[in-house]
Amino acid sequence: MQQSRKPTGGKPSSFPSNGQSTGSQTKTQSNISTMFNKPHLANSSKATPAAPAKTALQHRSPNIINSNPPRFFPKGQGLASLYKQSDSFKEEEAPEATEATKGGAAQPSAPSVSELAAAVQFSIEDLSDDESLALEFQAPSALPSRPQQEPGSSKIEQNEPPPASNTSVISWSQSSPSHYRPPPRPSELMAEQLQPAAKRPSPDNEAQESVPIKKKRQLPPNWDRQPADQDLKEVQSTLPTSTPVKTNPPLWNTTESAVKAQKKQLKTQQQQKESIKFEATLGDMHQAMKSHVSKSAPIVLSDEQKYIKSLVVEQGQSVFFTGPAGTGKSVLMRAIIQDLKKKYIRDPERVAITASTGLAACNIGGMTLHSFAGIGLGKEDVNTLVKKIRRNPKAKNRWLKTKVLIIDEISMVDAELFDKLSQIGRIIRNNGRPWGGIQLVITGDFFQLPPVPESGKTREAKFAFEAATWNMSIDHTIALTEVFRQKDPEFAEMLNEMRLGKISDKTVRNFQALSRPLHFDDGLEVTELFPTRQEVDSSNQKRLQALAGKTYRYDSVDTGSDPVLRDKLLANMMAPPTIELKKGAQVMLIKNMDDTLVNGSLGTVIDFMTESTFEIRGGADDSDVESDAKRRIRSFANALSNKEANKEYPLVRFHAVDGTQRNILCVPEDWKVELPTGEVQAARKQLPLILAWALSIHKAQGQTLERVKVDLGKVFEKGQAYVALSRATSQKGLQVLNFQKSKVMAHPRVIQFYNKLSTAESVMKKKAAGSITSYTIRRPGDPRALPPTRPQDERYDDEQNEEARIAYG
Numbered sequence: 001m002q003q004s005r006k007p008t009g010g011k012p013s014s015f016p017s018n019g020q021s022t023g024s025q026t027k028t029q030s031n032i033s034t035m036f037n038k039p040h041l042a043n044s045s046k047a048t049p050a051a052p053a054k055t056a057l058q059h060r061s062p063n064i065i066n067s068n069p070p071r072f073f074p075k076g077q078g079l080a081s082l083y084k085q086s087d088s089f090k091e092e093e094a095p096e097a098t099e100a101t102k103g104g105a106a107q108p109s110a111p112s113v114s115e116l117a118a119a120v121q122f123s124i125e126d127l128s129d130d131e132s133l134a135l136e137f138q139a140p141s142a143l144p145s146r147p148q149q150e151p152g153s154s155k156i157e158q159n160e161p162p163p164a165s166n167t168s169v170i171s172w173s174q175s176s177p178s179h180y181r182p183p184p185r186p187s188e189l190m191a192e193q194l195q196p197a198a199k200r201p202s203p204d205n206e207a208q209e210s211v212p213i214k215k216k217r218q219l220p221p222n223w224d225r226q227p228a229d230q231d232l233k234e235v236q237s238t239l240p241t242s243t244p245v246k247t248n249p250p251l252w253n254t255t256e257s258a259v260k261a262q263k264k265q266l267k268t269q270q271q272q273k274e275s276i277k278f279e280a281t282l283g284d285m286h287q288a289m290k291s292h293v294s295k296s297a298p299i300v301l302s303d304e305q306k307y308i309k310s311l312v313v314e315q316g317q318s319v320f321f322t323g324p325a326g327t328g329k330s331v332l333m334r335a336i337i338q339d340l341k342k343k344y345i346r347d348p349e350r351v352a353i354t355a356s357t358g359l360a361a362c363n364i365g366g367m368t369l370h371s372f373a374g375i376g377l378g379k380e381d382v383n384t385l386v387k388k389i390r391r392n393p394k395a396k397n398r399w400l401k402t403k404v405l406i407i408d409e410i411s412m413v414d415a416e417l418f419d420k421l422s423q424i425g426r427i428i429r430n431n432g433r434p435w436g437g438i439q440l441v442i443t444g445d446f447f448q449l450p451p452v453p454e455s456g457k458t459r460e461a462k463f464a465f466e467a468a469t470w471n472m473s474i475d476h477t478i479a480l481t482e483v484f485r486q487k488d489p490e491f492a493e494m495l496n497e498m499r500l501g502k503i504s505d506k507t508v509r510n511f512q513a514l515s516r517p518l519h520f521d522d523g524l525e526v527t528e529l530f531p532t533r534q535e536v537d538s539s540n541q542k543r544l545q546a547l548a549g550k551t552y553r554y555d556s557v558d559t560g561s562d563p564v565l566r567d568k569l570l571a572n573m574m575a576p577p578t579i580e581l582k583k584g585a586q587v588m589l590i591k592n593m594d595d596t597l598v599n600g601s602l603g604t605v606i607d608f609m610t611e612s613t614f615e616i617r618g619g620a621d622d623s624d625v626e627s628d629a630k631r632r633i634r635s636f637a638n639a640l641s642n643k644e645a646n647k648e649y650p651l652v653r654f655h656a657v658d659g660t661q662r663n664i665l666c667v668p669e670d671w672k673v674e675l676p677t678g679e680v681q682a683a684r685k686q687l688p689l690i691l692a693w694a695l696s697i698h699k700a701q702g703q704t705l706e707r708v709k710v711d712l713g714k715v716f717e718k719g720q721a722y723v724a725l726s727r728a729t730s731q732k733g734l735q736v737l738n739f740q741k742s743k744v745m746a747h748p749r750v751i752q753f754y755n756k757l758s759t760a761e762s763v764m765k766k767k768a769a770g771s772i773t774s775y776t777i778r779r780p781g782d783p784r785a786l787p788p789t790r791p792q793d794e795r796y797d798d799e800q801n802e803e804a805r806i807a808y809g
């Protein structure tokens with residue numbers, strides 16, 4: 001979650017700092033490079049400044065509120081404008097209003113700004129209490145014609161903003177010239193989306209060419225209705241010219257009955273049009289929310305990260321990159337995946353994305369290693385498994401097509417499986433190289449959670465690095481050394497000692513001092529981490545029951561062609577099948593929204609409301625809404641015939657990583673497990689939230705948490721204590737109960753493995769290979785990379801394992 005690092009300077013420690021200020025972002029590095037006995041990184045200080053933090057989401061998304069009121073309505077006819085009355089026109093003109101202005105007074109059909117404002121302020125409810133008002137409604141025949149303007153001659157074109165990036169905001173006053181055209185017909189819209197941007201016919205071609213090609217967006221469902229054009233005309237007819245305006249009095253028939261009849265007719269027509277308009281705008285709104293929500297500001301990779309990415313993507317090397325918690329392994333893996341997808345854009349099946357567990361696989365949009373391989377539980381011998389795969393055309397095809405295999409959270413893959421898969425690859429692909437010549441990209445930290453021992457087996461599972469084929473499968477082992485998660489170098493060092501299982505007395509005292517209770521007065525409570533799921537569920541349920549008020553239940557919508565496979569794939573998904581919430585519930589966001597609202601952000605449910613209500617109220621508390629606006633909210637909420645549109649969703653006050661509080665209406669999001677071809681095997685639509693008073697350590701792996709409470713008395717597995725405590729970003733936000741040295745168990749064989757890396761580093765140092773801890777291993781017969789001086793005994797072998805086991809008991 002933490003993205004800023006402060007310069008610390010000072011003397012080198014086991015986490016020497018190499019901070020730098022990068023633009024608006026101040027950075028602190030907690031460098032653990034000394035753990036690998038290497039000098040401090042020289043190049044890492046050249047990191048490119050981070051991209052500007054603001055995103056479209058903060059300004060435009062209707063379901064995310066920062067300090068700015070929401071202003072999103074693509075066609076300039078949004079609910080917000082109705083609520084905000086003329087204010088919205090004082091500050092910024094709606095596109096239609098601007099269009100009218102462009103036309104000047106000579107355009108008879110173009111309404112003035114004040115007419116537009118009056119028109120959009122109009123509400124059905126206004127009619128019911130205005131008995132004395134006599135109106136005549138005249139349906140317009142068409143939209144106002146587009147004024148003929150020479151390019152560059154109009155005020156608007158002169159003031160046109162620079163081309164927007166796909167994350168930048170185009171406010172109403174900065175709309176692209178294309179926005180001033182009448183809305184396209186659905187068929188045109190569809191054709192336009194299918195065409196390459198450069199070929200799109202447009203009077204604003206120049207402007208369009210400079211705008212990046214947008215992601216193809218689905219049309220709102222109601223646009224498919226027949227006859228679509230008719231509906232569109234109806235919607236268009238409700239645009240400013242269609243609204244009866246008091247400044248244009250007709251010839252009145254002033255009899256009471258005539259007035260009543262006119263009012264009734266007007267009301268009916270208006271209701272029909274409002275309803276159509278609502279469906280159109282809500283459809284758009286849904287789409288817009290999706291597209292904004294999924295955007296996130298890119299993190300600028302450090303030099304270490306860039307180096308590894310280039311080894312993988314440009315040089316096609318098999319790489320295992322590792323490093324302590326918070327060094328950006330997941331961030332790097334996501335960047336690598338993105339680049340590999342681009343590299344193999346013509347044949348996406350060349351890249352297989354996998355992880356050791358379902359949860360980890362979901363986090364990177366992949367499948368489990370077992371599923372990829374098509375081996376079921378994989379307990380049989382290699383020959384039996386090969387036969388099984390050959391009977392499964394999809395699995396066989398995956399093995400044959402894959403060029404790059406991504407494996408995340410390798411610490412939970414056991415050596416036996418690693419060797420079996422390597423052998424299977426050789427047989428199925430008829431290629432004698434490990435894994436049949438597939439390029440491997442592996443990440444994880446063996447000091448974190450270990451492989452789960454098979455039930456019934458007495459033997460402790462072996463780590464993947466202990467596999468016989470490990471060394472020959474990997475070209476480079478690289479350690480990331482720059483800690484991003486913890487800003488405080490002292491805390492980062494305490495965690496590193498813990499990781500290595502070598503805790504000094506000072507660190508013991510420091511951790512013991514963290515047993516005090518945490519108090520914050522911003523309403524956000526501490527997340528408690530437990531080793532088992534049962535403890536987590538019971539703790540969360542107790543807290544939920546203790547809250548007064550109505551319970552809101554949200555069931556996921558799960559899809560997938562094969563129900564058995566679907567359920568299996570969805571079983572480990574972070575998004576739960578059902579979530580119950582109440583006002584006051586503490587929740588955690590489980591999707592990245594932008595650079596400050598990320599997977600792991602904590603918040604409190606402060607209300608429940610529909611999307612349209614949220615759009616009008618801007619996420620404000622009831623007390624902030626004027627009574628007139630409330631009446632309008634009710635009016636429009638009633639106008640929504642769509643059941644989904646009336647559904648109430650939780651409004652969550654999130655504590656963003658930049659210290660701000662942001663109110664977000666959390667609507668369902670999509671999670672998919674898909675094959676590289678894009679075929680969806682399973683999908684879940686659910687709120688991006690889980691209850692977060694308590695979390696399991698297993699689920700917390702990979703997360704960044706601001707406030708954490710851990711009782712080490714309950715920890716039973718090696719690596720658990722380190723995973724739990726290293727989720728915290730600072731000592732200030734960490735409470736540790738029952739800290740004992742003996743509870744912090746680093747696995748001796750893991751220590752030994754990492755010590756080997758530092759030995760390798762000293763060899764690599766001689767090569768002056770730069771700042772990266774890189775351990776290059778030669779494949780048999782491969783003359784590349786391996787320095788001839790490297791002693792053979794650097795390979796990890798079973799003899800050494802045995803020694804280590806004896807030495808450490």
Ligand SMILES: Nc1ncnc2c1ncn2[C@@H]1O[C@H](COP(=O)(O)OP(=O)(O)OP(=O)(O)O)[C@@H](O)[C@H]1O
Pocket residue numbers: 001002003004299300301302305323324325326327328329330331332445484485701702703704726
């Ligand atoms: N290059 C970077 N610049 C700024 N922040 C970064 C960078 N890389 C990672 N981070 C941030 O550091 C934090 C930890 O990153 P990440 O989760 O990828 O680490 P990790 O090594 O995978 O941790 P863990 O092993 O605990 O899962 C995140 O908040 C992430 O946004």
